[in-house]
Amino acid sequence: MGEPSKAKSIFNAIRKNKMTNIFLVFLFLIIIASIFSPYFMTAYNIRSQAREFAFLGIVALGQACILLLGEIDLTVGTTSALCGVIAGIFMVRTNFNPFIIFILILILGAFIGFINGALVTGLRLNSLVVTIGMVGILNGVNLTITKGQAVLNIPESIYFLGKGSLGPLPMPFVIMIVVLVVVMIIVKLTRLGRYMYAIGNNRETAKILGLPVTPVRIFAFSFAGMLYALAGLIMIARLGTAQPSIGSEWALNSIAAGVIGGISLVGGIGNPLGAIIGVAIIIVIQNIIVLFGVSPYLQTAVSGIVVVAAISFDSITNMVSQRKKRLTKLD
Amino acid sequence: MENQKVLVLENITKVYPGVVALKNVSIDFEKGKVHCLMGENGAGKSTIARILTGLRIPDEGKVYIDGVDAVKDKRAYQKVAYVPQELDLFGSMTVAENLFMPFGKSGSKSMFVNNRDLNKRAIPFLEKFQITANPSDIVEDISVSEQQLLQIARAIVFQESEIVMLDEPTTSLGLQDVERLFKVIHELKKDNKAVIFVSHKIEEIFTIGDEITVLSNGEKVAHSKIEDTNIQQVMQQMTGRDIDLTLTFYPEKISDEIVLEVENLCGERFADVSFKLRKGEILGFAGLVGAGRSEIAQTIYGYLAAAKGKVKLYNRNYRLGNVSKSVKSGIVYLPEERRSQGIFSILSVKENITLPLLKQIIGEFTFAAKKETTIANQVVKEYDIKTPSLNKEIQFLSGGNQQKVIIGRSMLGKPKIIIFDEPTKGIDVGAKLEIYKLMKKLADNGVSIIVISSELEELFKCANRVISIYKGRKVEEFETSESGIKDIMHSILGLSKNKS
Numbered sequence: 005m006g007e008p009s010k011a012k013s014i015f016n017a018i019r020k021n022k023m024t025n026i027f028l029v030f031l032f033l034i035i036i037a038s039i040f041s042p043y044f045m046t047a048y049n050i051r052s053q054a055r056e057f058a059f060l061g062i063v064a065l066g067q068a069c070i071l072l073l074g075e076i077d078l079t080v081g082t083t084s085a086l087c088g089v090i091a092g093i094f095m096v097r098t099n100f101n102p103f104i105i106f107i108l109i110l111i112l113g114a115f116i117g118f119i120n121g122a123l124v125t126g127l128r129l130n131s132l133v134v135t136i137g138m139v140g141i142l143n144g145v146n147l148t149i150t151k152g153q154a155v156l157n158i159p160e161s162i163y164f165l166g167k168g169s170l171g172p173l174p175m176p177f178v179i180m181i182v183v184l185v186v187v188m189i190i191v192k193l194t195r196l197g198r199y200m201y202a203i204g205n206n207r208e209t210a211k212i213l214g215l216p217v218t219p220v221r222i223f224a225f226s227f228a229g230m231l232y233a234l235a236g237l238i239m240i241a242r243l244g245t246a247q248p249s250i251g252s253e254w255a256l257n258s259i260a261a262g263v264i265g266g267i268s269l270v271g272g273i274g275n276p277l278g279a280i281i282g283v284a285i286i287i288v289i290q291n292i293i294v295l296f297g298v299s300p301y302l303q304t305a306v307s308g309i310v311v312v313a314a315i316s317f318d319s320i321t322n323m324v325s326q327r328k329k330r331l332t333k334l335d
Numbered sequence: 336m337e338n339q340k341v342l343v344l345e346n347i348t349k350v351y352p353g354v355v356a357l358k359n360v361s362i363d364f365e366k367g368k369v370h371c372l373m374g375e376n377g378a379g380k381s382t383i384a385r386i387l388t389g390l391r392i393p394d395e396g397k398v399y400i401d402g403v404d405a406v407k408d409k410r411a412y413q414k415v416a417y418v419p420q421e422l423d424l425f426g427s428m429t430v431a432e433n434l435f436m437p438f439g440k441s442g443s444k445s446m447f448v449n450n451r452d453l454n455k456r457a458i459p460f461l462e463k464f465q466i467t468a469n470p471s472d473i474v475e476d477i478s479v480s481e482q483q484l485l486q487i488a489r490a491i492v493f494q495e496s497e498i499v500m501l502d503e504p505t506t507s508l509g510l511q512d513v514e515r516l517f518k519v520i521h522e523l524k525k526d527n528k529a530v531i532f533v534s535h536k537i538e539e540i541f542t543i544g545d546e547i548t549v550l551s552n553g554e555k556v557a558h559s560k561i562e563d564t565n566i567q568q569v570m571q572q573m574t575g576r577d578i579d580l581t582l583t584f585y586p587e588k589i590s591d592e593i594v595l596e597v598e599n600l601c602g603e604r605f606a607d608v609s610f611k612l613r614k615g616e617i618l619g620f621a622g623l624v625g626a627g628r629s630e631i632a633q634t635i636y637g638y639l640a641a642a643k644g645k646v647k648l649y650n651r652n653y654r655l656g657n658v659s660k661s662v663k664s665g666i667v668y669l670p671e672e673r674r675s676q677g678i679f680s681i682l683s684v685k686e687n688i689t690l691p692l693l694k695q696i697i698g699e700f701t702f703a704a705k706k707e708t709t710i711a712n713q714v715v716k717e718y719d720i721k722t723p724s725l726n727k728e729i730q731f732l733s734g735g736n737q738q739k740v741i742i743g744r745s746m747l748g749k750p751k752i753i754i755f756d757e758p759t760k761g762i763d764v765g766a767k768l769e770i771y772k773l774m775k776k777l778a779d780n781g782v783s784i785i786v787i788s789s790e791l792e793e794l795f796k797c798a799n800r801v802i803s804i805y806k807g808r809k810v811e812e813f814e815t816s817e818s819g820i821k822d823i824m825h826s827i828l829g830l831s832k833n834k835s
Contacts, residue, residue, distance in 0.1 A: 195693040202690055205679040212638060212676050213691045214662035272681055 058176035066228030074271020081251025084236030092155035092246025117229020166242025204271030480512035600644030619798030735766030
């Protein structure tokens with residue numbers, strides 16, 4: 005076979021790939037935004053959006069790992085916020101090197117995730133219910149510690165993680181890319197990743213085969229918890245203060261991003277890269293709403309409509325292509 | 336005179352991507368007759384089921400139901416009641432609720448559902464279908480066979496169905512329950528319904544059938560009255576080759592070395608089970624569905640918790656309760672429920688093969704993709720698995736091929752003891768023999784095998800010894816070469832004189 009057929013097969017693979025549709029939606033939104041708003045394509049806007057992108061991106065990657073297993077995690081923003089304020093308090097009140105605190109807080113995030121995972125696996129509880137409860141607990145601890153006040157005077161030595169840039173790229177965005185690469189390697193290349201897909205697809209079979217079902221599920225929750233903590237830490241580096249209320253919309257947005265990106269809520273199907281494209285769509289939509297001057301009261305409604313529309317678009321193209329397949333078989 | 340041909344398939348052709356599922360098939364079904372459909376997996380039986388129920392429209396040909404062209408007038412499909420092989424009842428609702436769902440069909444126009452009324456009205460139907468459960472029982476709590484009968488009852492009750500299609504209805508039924516089902520089928524015949532009976536169990540077809548149509552590779556290869564044919568002939572028509580029914584597959588040479596010794600094992604739904612398994616031996620577990628056979632096996636495997644009892648593996652004490660440890664110690668359990676416990680439906684054939692072995696195939700962290708493909712290829716070749724590609728999702732393979740994937744991948748770990756739980760459930764005759772041969776080959780190579788089966792012939796063909804189990808207790812042990820099938824049957828029915 006010659007080159008053209010190979011090129012064609014690659015083209016076909018791209019066309020069939022589930023993420024292509026979603027990526028087209030993303031491009032469409034960008035074109036709309038660039039045409040109708042002169043500010044959208046400015047370097048300033050893109051850089052600040054990339055920064056926003058990074059936070060939701062990091063937590064969405066954690067959520068993606070959990071969705072792949074057929075579970076769901078609502079502690080996303082709450083874990084970030086709690087880890088952020090605890091980090092802030094330690095950095096301000098103790099003489100420890102902020103970077104050591106940074107590492108310890110990542111471990112704390114993983115530990116919170118571990119508790120989620122242990123409850124879900126050990127007591128065979130539903131993850132939705134467990135994490136609803138955990139949201140309440142984490143929030144309560146957060147408010148008790150902070151009394152709702154921000155922690156001020158975060159040491160400037162960590163600012164570069166939130167405010168700095170690497171070349172033209174904002175630092176949080178760079179960190180998100182690193183996390184994306186790590187998650188993709190875990191999920192797509194390692195044994196662990198393959199087990200995740202298997203367990204998400206059929207936990208009974210996995211158990212009967214002797215796969216380490218419980219450790220993998222606990223790992224996913226812990227790893228996700230660590231990513232939530234990371235997002236919280238970068239957030240305090242960016243704001244220079246530790247706000248107790250960050251990330252209140254991350255839980256739902258990270259799930260929406262995963263679903264938009266083609267990750268099945270029943271588990272076993274999807275790709276973390278899809279979640280990142282999902283995040284991109286959500287961020288662009290929010291940006292468009294602001295740039296177009298939509299009333300702030302309407303903003304959540306508009307973003308809700310667009311999320312539903314994006315998912316529907318994917319579903320509709322699927323139905324159309326399946327129908328086409330059926331028709332072509334008739335001749 | 337009334338037209339007896341209530342359902343006519345005329346020159347049906349149906350093409351799926353890559354395969355011709357049915358090729359120019361014509362079949363007539365008559366009222367008051369039991370018409371059996373036979374064929375290996377992939378012969379086109381399920382495609383016929385889909386076409387009869389209107390789930391699929393044939394690419395060519397006509398479907399006449401009671402003289403109406405069903406493709407044009409979809410209402411005609413309502414006359415066909417289809418009872419699927421798998422149970423799909425609402426498990427946590429009552430028998431009566433299941434029977435009358437959706438409630439509109441019960442004749443009640445009211446928006447409210449009156450349970451007492453439903454229960455009362457359910458009674459005559461339960462009697463008719465020989466269901467002994469109370470209308471108010473929760474479906475999950477009644478026996479599997481009752482559920483099966485309930486499913487049939489539900490399909491027939493309120494539809495003006497003239498045609499009843501039963502898809503492998505006896506798969507999970509014990510002997511007595513099959514008889515009960517056959518009585519129900521006789522009732523249906525008396526009501527002048529056309530019954531379409533799909534089964535792999537050829538003896539059953541000769542007991543209950545009036546007519547038989549044999550399909551092979553999407554084509555109709557034979558049709559005749561049941562009295563004009565015989566088992567041997569039908570088997571040959573199905574597989575295209577002669578099959579010797581008297582073949583046996585048990586290993587001749589067995590060493591005296593004992594690999595597994597179970598003493599007074601108790602667990603969920605069974606108690607005080609003791610037996611020994613020798614190297615290179617095939618040991619059969621006979622018993623009715625629900626007698627506790629699978630539970631014993633799953634407890635030894637570590638999937639279910641043991642209550643008490645001692646197990647010695649390779650002459651050393653062995654602590655039960657950990658599947659991973661069992662796998663490492665060389666025990667493998669091949670589950671009865673392939674779809675829910677055996678395969679990863681949406682993963683590829685390749686992934687299904689290599690999953691349990693990833694540790695050996697790859698290092699701790701990354702994949703050696705090439706090696707993985709090579710190994711998967713070897714398994715596909717060695718076990719003669721028919722799949723269009725390694726990357727095909729396994730759910731699209733036939734039951735026999737899925738089973739071969741499961742067996743093949745289990746062999747990769749070089750197990751010493753294999754437990755086959757109903758290895759040929761839902762598998763056609765030709766593929767069954769292949770699986771028997773495979774078991775014998777393994778045993779000849781020194782692997783010890785436990786086979787759990789509801790088909791006594793199967794155990795007689797394959798096992799050196801058979802243990803009969805009745806209500807969670809071991810009744811007797813038989814050497815298959817020295818016993819008759821009747822003795823074992825008595826034993827598993829609890830009719831045995833010398834209970835040990």
